[in-house]
Amino acid sequence: xxxxxxxxxxxxxxxIVSSLIIKxxxxxxxxxxxxxxxxxxxQKNFIERMIxxxxxMLTRTYAAFMSDAKQMGDDLVIIDYIERLxxxxxxxxxxxxxxxxxxxxxxxxxxxxxxxxxxxxxxTVASEEEERQKVKYEGETVLDFSAPITxxxxxxxxxxxxxxxxxxxxxxxxxxxxxxxxxxxxIVVVIVGSFVMNxxxxxxxxxxxxxxxxxxxxxxxxxxxxxxxxxIGYLARVLERMFARIRQNFNQIEEQKxxxxxxxxxxxxxxxxxxxxxVIAMDDNNRIIYANEIxxxxxxxxxxxxxxxxxxxxxxxxxxxxxxxxxxxKPNTLNEKEIIxxxxxxxxxxxxxxxxxxxxxxxxELKGME
Numbered sequence: 001x002x003x004x005x006x007x008x009x010x011x012x013x014x015x016i017v018s019s020l021i022i023k024x025x026x027x028x029x030x031x032x033x034x035x036x037x038x039x040x041x042x043q044k045n046f047i048e049r050m051i052x053x054x055x056x057m058l059t060r061t062y063a064a065f066m067s068d069a070k071q072m073g074d075d076l077v078i079i080d081y082i083e084r085l086x087x088x089x090x091x092x093x094x095x096x097x098x099x100x101x102x103x104x105x106x107x108x109x110x111x112x113x114x115x116x117x118x119x120x121x122x123x124t125v126a127s128e129e130e131e132r133q134k135v136k137y138e139g140e141t142v143l144d145f146s147a148p149i150t151x152x153x154x155x156x157x158x159x160x161x162x163x164x165x166x167x168x169x170x171x172x173x174x175x176x177x178x179x180x181x182x183x184x185x186x187i188v189v190v191i192v193g194s195f196v197m198n199x200x201x202x203x204x205x206x207x208x209x210x211x212x213x214x215x216x217x218x219x220x221x222x223x224x225x226x227x228x229x230x231x232i233g234y235l236a237r238v239l240e241r242m243f244a245r246i247r248q249n250f251n252q253i254e255e256q257k258x259x260x261x262x263x264x265x266x267x268x269x270x271x272x273x274x275x276x277x278x279v280i281a282m283d284d285n286n287r288i289i290y291a292n293e294i295x296x297x298x299x300x301x302x303x304x305x306x307x308x309x310x311x312x313x314x315x316x317x318x319x320x321x322x323x324x325x326x327x328x329x330k331p332n333t334l335n336e337k338e339i340i341x342x343x344x345x346x347x348x349x350x351x352x353x354x355x356x357x358x359x360x361x362x363x364x365e366l367k368g369m370e
Contacts, residue, residue: 024194025187032186036179047171055145055163056130063147063159066096071151075105082107085161092142092162096149101125104157120144124158137162211239278344278366284359286311298344298366317342324348324362331359344368 062081069077078096085094086107096105101122102115116122124131124146131146142162149157278295282288288306291314296303301314315321319341327335331352338345347365352358 021191021194025191028190029187032183032190036183040176040179043175044172047175048168051168051171052132052143055143055161056132056147059145059147059159059161060130062161063149066157066159067150070149070156078105090164090167092137092140092164093160094162095160097121097125097158097160099125099156121160124160128155135162141165211236275365278368280311280362280364280366282311282362282364284361286362288314289361294368295364295366298342298368320346324350324364327362328359331357338369339366342366 062085065081066078069075069081082094082096082105085091091107094105094107095103095111097116098104100115101117103111103113106112120133120135123133124144127146128148130148131144133144133146135142135144142164144160144162146158146160148155149159275292275294278298279290279292280288280295280299281290287308287310289308291301291303291306293303296306299315299317299320306314311324312321315324317339319339323335323337323339323346327333327348328350331350332354333349335348336345337348345367347367349363351360351363353360
C-alpha cells in the first residue's frame with residue numbers, strides 16, 4: 001500500500017507579537033467605542049435635558065408675564081413680548097390660543113383669527129399643565145412648549161412657543177467631534193504602547209517556533225537559544241531537560257516494543273497450535289494476525305500469505321463476511337452460525353473496549369460439519 005504523504009504544517013501568517021498587538025488594539029478600540037458611546041449618549045441626554053428645561057422655563061416665564069398683562073387688559077404688552085421672543089434665533093413661532101383654540105396672537109400676523117383643530121393645539125388648550133411635544137413646522141422638527149395663561153388663577157389662554165432643534169444638533173455635533181478626537185488619540189496611544197510592551201517577546205517566541213519546526217521533523221534539539229529568566233526562558237530550559245530525558249529513554253522504549261511484539265506473536269502461535277478447529281484472529285482494523293491451516297483449508301486461502309492482509313482480501317465468502325458484520329453489532333458476545341456455503345459452523349466474537357467501545361480485535365473459530 002502506498003505511503004500517505006506527510007501533511008505539511010504551514011507557519012502562522014501572523015506572529016504572536018503581532019497577534020497580541022492586534023488583539024490589544026481590537027480590545028481597546030471596542031472598549032473605547034463602548035465608553036465613547038455611553039459618554040456621548042450621557043452628554044447628549046444631558047444637553048437635551050438642559051436645553052429642554054431652559055425652553056420650558058422661558059415658556060413658563062413669558063406665560064406668567066402674559067398672565068399679568070392679561071390681568072391688566074393690556075394686549076400691547078403681550079404683542080411686545082411676542083416681538084421679543086421672535087428675535088431669539090432658535091424660536092420658530094409664538095402664538096396664544098384661547099379656550100376654543102382660536103389664535104389671539106401670533107408671531108405671523110396672517111395666522112391671527114384662525115382656529116386650529118390639530119391634535120397638538122387641542123391637547124395644549126385642554127391641558128391645565130405645561131406640555132412638551134414634537135411637531136412638524138415648515139419641513140423641520142420643532143419642539144413645541146406650551147404653558148397656561150391665567151387670570152385670577154383661572155386658565156384663559158395658552159402660550160405656545162416652537163423651538164428649533166438646531167442648538168441641540170450643533171451641541172451634539174461638537175461633542176461628537178471632541179469624543180472622536182479623544183478616541184483617535186487613545187487608539188494611537190494603545191497602538192504604540194502595545195508595540196512597546198509586546199515586541200520584547202518576539203525573539204524568544206521566534207526561537208521556540210524554530211524548535212517546534214525541528215520537533216515536527218522528528219529532531220530533538222540539545223540547546224534552545226533563548227536567554228533571560230522570564231517565563232519563555234524558563235520554558236526553554238524545561239524543554240531542553242525534557243528532550244534530554246526523551247533521547248535517553250527513546251532507544252530503550254523502542255527495544256522494549258520490539259521485544260514485546262516478538263513475544264506476543266510467539267505466544268499466540270504457541271497457543272493456537274493446541275486448537276483442533278480452524279482459528280482466525282484479526283486486529284482492530286480487521287487485518288489477519290493469525291490463521292491456522294485448518295481455517296485456511298475451510299475458507300480457502302493460503303495460510304502463509306494471509307498475515308497482515310485485510311479480511312476482505314482473504315475471505316471471499318459473502319455468507320461468512322455477512323456473519324462477521326452481524327457479530328460486530330453484538331460486541332463481546334459469542335455468536336454462532338452454520339455457514340452452509342462453507343459446510344462449517346462458525347463462532348465469532350468481536351472484542352471491544354468496555355468503556356470506549358473501540359474495537360480491539362476479532363476471534364473466529366471454524367469447525368467443519370461432519
